[in-house]
Amino acid sequence: MKILMLLKHAAVAHHLASNSKTSPDINTLSVFRDAKNLGILHITGKDTLDLINRMSTNNVIDIDPFHTTHTILTNDKGRIIDIIYVINMESYYLLITSPGQDQVVLNWLDKYTIMEDIEYSNQTSQFSISHILHTNPKTLFNISDTGTSSSLVTEINTPNFTSYLIPYHLGDLNSYLMIASSKYDQSIKKYLGNHLSFWDTPQYEQFRIAHKIPIHGNELSEEHNPLEAGLIGAIDFHKGCYIGQEVIARLDSYDKVQKHLSLIKINTQKHLVDLELFSDGKLAGIITSAQQKNNTDFSLGMAYIHKNHSKIGTYLSTKDGEQVTVLENPLLFGEEK
Amino acid sequence: MPVTKDGEDITVKITEKAAEKIKYFAEKDGTDSEVGLRVAVKGGGCSGLTYDLQITTESMESDKVVMQHGVKVMVDKKSYIYLVGTTLDFSDGLNGKGFTFENPNAAKACGCGTSFGV
Numbered sequence: 001m002k003i004l005m006l007l008k009h010a011a012v013a014h015h016l017a018s019n020s021k022t023s024p025d026i027n028t029l030s031v032f033r034d035a036k037n038l039g040i041l042h043i044t045g046k047d048t049l050d051l052i053n054r055m056s057t058n059n060v061i062d063i064d065p066f067h068t069t070h071t072i073l074t075n076d077k078g079r080i081i082d083i084i085y086v087i088n089m090e091s092y093y094l095l096i097t098s099p100g101q102d103q104v105v106l107n108w109l110d111k112y113t114i115m116e117d118i119e120y121s122n123q124t125s126q127f128s129i130s131h132i133l134h135t136n137p138k139t140l141f142n143i144s145d146t147g148t149s150s151s152l153v154t155e156i157n158t159p160n161f162t163s164y165l166i167p168y169h170l171g172d173l174n175s176y177l178m179i180a181s182s183k184y185d186q187s188i189k190k191y192l193g194n195h196l197s198f199w200d201t202p203q204y205e206q207f208r209i210a211h212k213i214p215i216h217g218n219e220l221s222e223e224h225n226p227l228e229a230g231l232i233g234a235i236d237f238h239k240g241c242y243i244g245q246e247v248i249a250r251l252d253s254y255d256k257v258q259k260h261l262s263l264i265k266i267n268t269q270k271h272l273v274d275l276e277l278f279s280d281g282k283l284a285g286i287i288t289s290a291q292q293k294n295n296t297d298f299s300l301g302m303a304y305i306h307k308n309h310s311k312i313g314t315y316l317s318t319k320d321g322e323q324v325t326v327l328e329n330p331l332l333f334g335e336e337k
Numbered sequence: 338m339p340v341t342k343d344g345e346d347i348t349v350k351i352t353e354k355a356a357e358k359i360k361y362f363a364e365k366d367g368t369d370s371e372v373g374l375r376v377a378v379k380g381g382g383c384s385g386l387t388y389d390l391q392i393t394t395e396s397m398e399s400d401k402v403v404m405q406h407g408v409k410v411m412v413d414k415k416s417y418i419y420l421v422g423t424t425l426d427f428s429d430g431l432n433g434k435g436f437t438f439e440n441p442n443a444a445k446a447c448g449c450g451t452s453f454g455v
Contacts, residue, residue, distance in 0.1 A: 054381020076385060076454065112380025115389075115415050241382040241452050 028135075032192045033199040035131035035177060036185075038124075039102025041095040041109075045118035048093050052086060055112060055243050057226060059236040065090040066153040070169050070333065072226050072234050073108060078247030079222040080229060081108055085177075087153060087166055096129075096168075096177065098216035112243075128185035130178040130192055131204075137165060137176050140195045160187040170213050171332050206291050209300050212263050212330035218273070218288045219261055219302055227257045228304065233333030252336075259285065260310040260329045266290060266299045268322040277303060277316040277324055284309040284316050300327075348403050349376050349412050349420050355427040355436060356406030363392050370394055376420060377413035382452030384445050386419060388438055418442075419455060 053061045058071035065088050073081040082105050085096040097105045102124045110120060134140070141156050154165040156178070163180030180188055192198075199207070214220050214229055225248060226235055235248065251257050264287070266272055272290035276283055283306075290301030305326060309316060316324040351359070351374070363372040375391040396402055399414035412420055423440040435450070443453035 051380055054379065054387060109380075112385060114380050114386070114419075115377050115413050116380060241387065241447065241449055243381060243383065243385050246383045246447055 029133040029174070030195075031134070031197045031199045032130050032132045032178075033201075033204050034189075035129040036127075037099035038129050038177070039097035039099065039105065039122070040124050040127045040129070040179070041097065041102060041106055042121045042123045043093040043095060043118060044091075045116065047116035047118050049086070049088075051109065051113065051116050051118060052084075052095075053239070054241065055109065056084070057231075057235040057242060057244075057248065059239045060086050061239075063088040063151075067149065067151045068153060068166055069151060070234055072231060073105060074226065074242070074244030074248065075222060076243055076247075077222075078225045078244035078251065080220045080224055080226055080231075081105065081222065082216055083220065083231070083234070085166075085168065087164075089153070089164075094179070096166075098220070101216055126182055128180050128182045128188060130188060131168065132165075132176045132178055132192070132196065133173060133207075134176070134196065135174045137178075140192075141165075158191065160184070160191070163188060169333065171211060171330070173211060173213075202291075205289075206294070206300075209263075209289050209291050209302060210293075212302065212328065212332065214261060214302065214332065215289075219304075224261075224304065225251065225257075227251055228259050228261060230261045230329065230331045231333060232336045233331055236337060257307065259304045259306050261288075262303055262305045262310050262326050263328040263330055264290075264301045264303050264305075264316075265325045265327055266301055266318070266322060267297075267324070268299065268318070270322075272299060272301055272318070275318055277305065277309075277318060279309045279314075279316050348401060349410055349423050349425065351405050351408060351410055351425045352427070353406050355425045356408045358427045358436070359392065359408050366392055368392065368394060371409055372407065373409040373411060375400070375411045375413065376416070376423075376425065378416035378419045383447030383449060384443075384452040384454035386454060387452045389416075390425075390436060 049061050056071035056073050060069055060071050063069050063086060068085055068087040070083060070085050072083050075081055082098050082101045087094040102122050106120050106122050138154055151167050156163045156165055161180055161184035163178050166177045166179060168175045168177045220229060272287045275287045277285040285303045285305035287301050287303045290299045292299045310326055310329055312326055314326045359374050360372050371394055373394045375393050377389040379387045379389045381387055396411040400411040401417055402409060402411050419442055423438055426437050428437050437450060440453060442455050444455055446453045
């Protein structure tokens, strides 16, 4: 009986996923977008990795030079301050934050810097950042792919600009950031524009939702913890203490996570963000992002849904009676390590 | 500026038991001169701040230094405000073995015993 139910669930999930698949194949993507709004902190000092390791969920202590990793800063309640990407540039570190979170992250780190040898500088305005979705962007610069590590930073030198190509882990996407001095902004965009298609914000937003990428302000905030947000793959449960660790470990150990970030299909085109979802008249969740799918009469969205209603294939409704279906409970960085 | 209570300097104290253990570890470390313990607070850890203990003979100019039970206790200047009034003890009971901190400034502490918040 249990096996039959599982098979039924799998079939429903497959059917729903096929119905909603209108996004481009992620393996053939060849696009870029302006990601200048991401924050960049420049950090120096021998205690940098040690402090970030004691303040965030993932193990960052052993990042090799010219490699990057992602981790989550959480507060003492185990709630999300930001997902950050830490890049070891050998003589200094770069820290990529979500848009608008650069100063928040800097202030948070600075608050806990007591006797550590660390100097921070917010250099968000001094860098140009492009986000590239491409299987292997090194080929755009005639660089042979010698590195096998998925976190290796590559230096790009052209006659017109110098920059760094940095793996930017977003689920199973081939995603990179190209970071350079802001004085190269136009020449980099021109170069990328000759090789890749440009995506504006609405185009990327539709792609982001379809590929279940949470962003700060919508899905990620101090109202949610990383387990609810499907970020368990960025938590190292063996690394030791960090701010919020006890709460997160307890939620995981005692299975106390009350809601899940889900991908949903909504049978309407209305503006849906912050709209509540109901099951038999009871509040079951809230929509955090939504956008109409091109050439369809439905929207895809992301929503925090109570665990009792977040099984794939569950039907919910909006206050006005539009049907909402749970398609998936994604894990951006994969399963628990 | 030293913090005082009833005209007496309040600083970090160590119990006799903790002092004996510090001397034991210092000896194991090969320290044959004056035994010193540097006490400091680092950012991070479960509750936001983490105790840091180092057996060392060298103090920094800015350290607050006091001799107790034959151990030179050095308190990092920046950490002083978080540690003032703290007593360092050593526990070898069934409920946990190691150095323990009784810190009147700590509003919360975590299960691991090395992290606290103010």
